[in-house]
Amino acid sequence: MHVDCKGDASLTIVGKEVTYLPAENTARKPLHRDVIRGLQNILGASMVLHRPEDLLLYEYDGSVEKGRPGAVVFPTTTQEVSQVVRLAAQHDVPVIGRGAGTGLSGGALARTGGVMIVFARMNRILELDLENQRAVVQPGMVNYELTRAAEAGGLYFAPDPSSWKSCTIGGNVSENAGGPHTLAYGVTTNHVTALELVLPDGEICRVGSRHGDSVGYDLAGLFVGSEGTLALVTEITVKLLRKPENVKTLLAIFDDVDGASETVAEITARAITPAACEMLDGWTLRAVEDFIHAGFPLDSAAVLLIELEGLAEVVAAQVAAVEEVCLEHHAREVRVARDEQERELLWRGRKNAFGALGRIAPSNYVLDGVIPRSKIPQALRRIREIGERYNFKIGNIFHAGDGNLHPIVLFDPRDAGQYQRAIEASAEIIRYCVEIGGALTGEHGVGMEKSELMPLLFSDDDFGLMRRIHDAFNPRSALNPGKIFPLNKGCGEITPRAQAAVRAVPL
Amino acid sequence: MALSPIPGLIPVYEDYARCIHCGLCLNACPTYRLWNLEADSPRGRIHQMIHVEQGEVPVTDSFVDHIDKCLDCRACETACPSGVEYGKLVEYARARIERDYRRPLLSRVARDVVYRRLLPYPKRIATVARLLRFYQRSGLQSLARFTGILKLFGLDKRERLLPRVDSNFFYDRLGKTFPATGERRARVAFFAGCVANVTFAELNAATIRVLTANGCDVVVPNGQLCCGALAAHAGVRDVARELARNNLRAFLLNDVDAVVTNAAGCGSTLKEYDHLFTPGEPEYGQASAFAKKTRDVTEFLTALGLSALLKALPLRVTYQDSCHLLHGQKVREAPRKLLRAIPGLDLVELPYSDLCCGSAGVYNVTQTDASLELLAEKMHCASATGAQVIATSNPGCLLQMRAGAEIYQSNQQVLHVIELLDQAILN
Numbered sequence: 001m002h003v004d005c006k007g008d009a010s011l012t013i014v015g016k017e018v019t020y021l022p023a024e025n026t027a028r029k030p031l032h033r034d035v036i037r038g039l040q041n042i043l044g045a046s047m048v049l050h051r052p053e054d055l056l057l058y059e060y061d062g063s064v065e066k067g068r069p070g071a072v073v074f075p076t077t078t079q080e081v082s083q084v085v086r087l088a089a090q091h092d093v094p095v096i097g098r099g100a101g102t103g104l105s106g107g108a109l110a111r112t113g114g115v116m117i118v119f120a121r122m123n124r125i126l127e128l129d130l131e132n133q134r135a136v137v138q139p140g141m142v143n144y145e146l147t148r149a150a151e152a153g154g155l156y157f158a159p160d161p162s163s164w165k166s167c168t169i170g171g172n173v174s175e176n177a178g179g180p181h182t183l184a185y186g187v188t189t190n191h192v193t194a195l196e197l198v199l200p201d202g203e204i205c206r207v208g209s210r211h212g213d214s215v216g217y218d219l220a221g222l223f224v225g226s227e228g229t230l231a232l233v234t235e236i237t238v239k240l241l242r243k244p245e246n247v248k249t250l251l252a253i254f255d256d257v258d259g260a261s262e263t264v265a266e267i268t269a270r271a272i273t274p275a276a277c278e279m280l281d282g283w284t285l286r287a288v289e290d291f292i293h294a295g296f297p298l299d300s301a302a303v304l305l306i307e308l309e310g311l312a313e314v315v316a317a318q319v320a321a322v323e324e325v326c327l328e329h330h331a332r333e334v335r336v337a338r339d340e341q342e343r344e345l346l347w348r349g350r351k352n353a354f355g356a357l358g359r360i361a362p363s364n365y366v367l368d369g370v371i372p373r374s375k376i377p378q379a380l381r382r383i384r385e386i387g388e389r390y391n392f393k394i395g396n397i398f399h400a401g402d403g404n405l406h407p408i409v410l411f412d413p414r415d416a417g418q419y420q421r422a423i424e425a426s427a428e429i430i431r432y433c434v435e436i437g438g439a440l441t442g443e444h445g446v447g448m449e450k451s452e453l454m455p456l457l458f459s460d461d462d463f464g465l466m467r468r469i470h471d472a473f474n475p476r477s478a479l480n481p482g483k484i485f486p487l488n489k490g491c492g493e494i495t496p497r498a499q500a501a502v503r504a505v506p507l
Numbered sequence: 508m509a510l511s512p513i514p515g516l517i518p519v520y521e522d523y524a525r526c527i528h529c530g531l532c533l534n535a536c537p538t539y540r541l542w543n544l545e546a547d548s549p550r551g552r553i554h555q556m557i558h559v560e561q562g563e564v565p566v567t568d569s570f571v572d573h574i575d576k577c578l579d580c581r582a583c584e585t586a587c588p589s590g591v592e593y594g595k596l597v598e599y600a601r602a603r604i605e606r607d608y609r610r611p612l613l614s615r616v617a618r619d620v621v622y623r624r625l626l627p628y629p630k631r632i633a634t635v636a637r638l639l640r641f642y643q644r645s646g647l648q649s650l651a652r653f654t655g656i657l658k659l660f661g662l663d664k665r666e667r668l669l670p671r672v673d674s675n676f677f678y679d680r681l682g683k684t685f686p687a688t689g690e691r692r693a694r695v696a697f698f699a700g701c702v703a704n705v706t707f708a709e710l711n712a713a714t715i716r717v718l719t720a721n722g723c724d725v726v727v728p729n730g731q732l733c734c735g736a737l738a739a740h741a742g743v744r745d746v747a748r749e750l751a752r753n754n755l756r757a758f759l760l761n762d763v764d765a766v767v768t769n770a771a772g773c774g775s776t777l778k779e780y781d782h783l784f785t786p787g788e789p790e791y792g793q794a795s796a797f798a799k800k801t802r803d804v805t806e807f808l809t810a811l812g813l814s815a816l817l818k819a820l821p822l823r824v825t826y827q828d829s830c831h832l833l834h835g836q837k838v839r840e841a842p843r844k845l846l847r848a849i850p851g852l853d854l855v856e857l858p859y860s861d862l863c864c865g866s867a868g869v870y871n872v873t874q875t876d877a878s879l880e881l882l883a884e885k886m887h888c889a890s891a892t893g894a895q896v897i898a899t900s901n902p903g904c905l906l907q908m909r910a911g912a913e914i915y916q917s918n919q920q921v922l923h924v925i926e927l928l929d930q931a932i933l934n
Binding site: 051058074100165351355359364 | 520521524526528529530531532533534535543545546551554558567569570587588590858
């Protein structure tokens with residue numbers, strides 16, 4: 001594992017010059033007025049933001065990263081997107097796509113300035129084919145709104161990240177978003193069948209097919225999760241799933257974390273695939289309970305939230321089996337939600353957990369490591385040990401079923417030292433995840449947050465192959481530069497580029 | 508020149524820092540849904556406030572515009588997992604604007620007249636109401652609408668939102684006590700409102716009937732004035748504080764079990780009377796006590812339990828949450844429970860009932876276009892339910908949706924939950 005760092009101005013990865021500059025050099029450079037004027041000609045003045053007070057509202061997302069664009073535009077058609085991309089290419093200005101800005105890795109931030117295309121106004125359902133369980137949507141369509149629209153036909157869109165009420169499907173596609181129900185239904189890529197794209201030179205093209213498996217290369221699959229570095233997505237065809245006949249949600253309460261972890265392994269060993277299998281550690285569930293009142297017992301060490309769905313008879317048998325496994329592994333208690341209201345309450349405790357921690361400390365940093373399921377107990381012990389060493393509270397809320405950890409480091413951004421240490425502690429956790437056979441990210445994407453950590457997981461050869469794919473579409477790094485691939489600094493470190501997005505308010 | 512300090516609650520660092528900019532509020536915000544601009548989202552507004560508080564950006568026209576466009580519906584508070592008290596932040600931002608920013612002349616005059624010279628004075632409200640009643644009943648209104656003269660002055664849309672003035676005002680009931688029917692189960696003080704005295708006298712009377720029929724002695728304290736909500740939401744804190752002080756004197760808290768209001772907007776402010784003062788001030792303790800004793804009428808009746816016998820109302824009804832009841836006071840189930848308690852009444856859920864109808868205090872006057880866009884969406888959803896009645900819990904929402912029913916000729920009645928209960932009570 002080796003990355004050759006070559007000073008500040010450029011970076012060499014396997015012998016190939018990368019054309020973009022470090023963020024600090026260009027991020028605040030205003031765009032040439034010809035670019036602004038050109039954008040206004042294409043879209044109309046009201047669809048182009050370029051004053052500093054407007055731009056600073058697009059320098060953040062849901063992560064702790066920052067990056068300010070030089071202009072923000074709101075196209076409403078694919079044609080307009082193509083024209084904007086073409087104009088930017090003429091002026092050699094990078095283009096960054098953005099949905100709702102709820103991402104957790106800085107994927108939709110303008111790391112090196114440029115023109116940001118916000119897809120929020122391309123938010124229509126173009127076609128809802130309930131019979132064939134397909135929908136064609138624009139990228140700015142809100143995930144939750146699609147499910148609401150599909151509900152009339154008893155259908156829903158399966159990927160459900162915690163931000164599902166606000167995040168856009170375009171963003172889900174770019175980051176290949178997951179969610180609690182990933183365990184049974186897979187991530188976004190498993191639900192996308194076709195895409196319309198705008199390539200870095202402005203060309204509009206389509207990949208994938210609406211029904212059936214695509215013959216030949218899985219091109220749609222190539223673009224899902226490419227974080228806007230290969231093309232901009234302007235139209236998405238997705239699968240809709242039928243709502244299960246029966247859903248049961250269980251809360252299993254444990255006095256020790258190991259019992260909970262072993263339960264997870266045992267459930268899957270018995271060939272039961274829950275729709276979701278989530279764990280909250282004791283410290284986190286106490287913080288969450290204070291606010292949500294979901295009924296999590298305050299003196300427990302961990303809770304598992306397990307959801308089973310399918311035909312009523314199957315679900316009943318699985319509930320009994322899961323209860324048995326929980327009790328065998330010393331669960332203190334297993335509760336089954338009696339109605340939709342109780343079920344919603346349990347999920348509210350889970351889905352609002354990150355935010356609830358926001359009540360405890362002024363800022364937090366949500367990580368996204370993946371580890372083998374069998375190593376959950378030792379990973380949690382190590383995370384606790386790292387937290388103690390760096391003197392941080394670290395909560396653990398995660399998708400236990402697929403070993404996707406979300407340690408959450410609480411810190412106070414007013415203290416610059418704390419911010420730096422939070423970043424270091426986080427890097428140590430992620431490094432540990434990789435060491436024990438896991439991965440850097442499960443579902444939040446690499447973005448600018450983990451680009452410097454990529455060498456932990458990928459060799460020069462790996463980067464070489466990725467770079468060839470990248471360059472086949474985006475040779476000049478005209479789209480979303482500074483993402484996925486490491487820049488030049490850290491060589492395996494997460495390097496803070498600016499102060500955390502929530503800054504101190506001197507009051 | 509040293510600026511005068513802003514009185515009342517001033518947010519501290521932690522209040523702003525609770526926002527972890529996750530964006531979960533975006534799609535819950537009516538103005539973000541309209542325009543898809545970060546600047547008109549709760550997260551974006553908080554960021555603008557932070558920049559202003561940090562002194563990085565002055566109070567600019569753009570800042571004022573985006574803060575003005577906020578409905579203060581507080582749907583973002585319900586959506587926020589982190590517990591940001593957005594209402595607190597936006598009201599402070601507006602108080603700062605009021606102090607630091609010079610609005611255009613017309614706006615200054617209008618604000619001065621409404622907040623400082625009209626709302627605090629019942630007699631002036633009555634005078635304006637009589638003039639308005641003359642306009643509405645003399646045929647002038649029909650004439651104005653018919654000739655299209657309103658359009659000429661750009662007033663046609665706003666004119667539709669005017670409340671219909673009552674024939675009999677509620678003022679004569681101030682100072683009276685209405686005894687419970689049957690066994691006395693509670694004693695409450697009724698908060699009558701300001702404009703409601705001249706435009707919702709019948710709703711107020713119905714509220715008293717429903718309360719007494721359910722075993723409550725109802726005291727209507729004399730000397731009570733406007734709650735100050737409109738002034739507080741507009742950043743005119745000195746007026747809101749003066750009104751609060753007056754009401755703290757007018758209501759004898761020890762004499763009653765609760766202060767009851769039928770206006771969610773008022774209730775939300777009454778429940779936060781302590782925000783108008785700081786812990787060091789002499790009124791703070793009493794304001795906190797007042798806040799703790801305030802109940803929305805639906806909340807109070809649900810907790811007390813209905814004792815009056817109800818007859819069947821065979822109606823299909825949908826319920827629009829009043830923002831300041833649902834998001835401001837976190838009361839969701841109480842009005843629905845009361846509606847379900849009425850025999851024969853078929854309650855159908857209204858899609859997006861948690862989104863503002865566009866009324867939002869004086870928003871429909873100050874931001875008429877946005878307000879009417881939200882209203883159009885609302886009436887579209889309400890129509891699709893097939894309900895004969897749209898029920899809600901706040902006079903402002905009633906006015907707005909009544910205008911909506913008229914504009915879109917939806918043939919739906921718009922009633923307060925209490926008015927339906929009143930109809931159902933057997934005499």
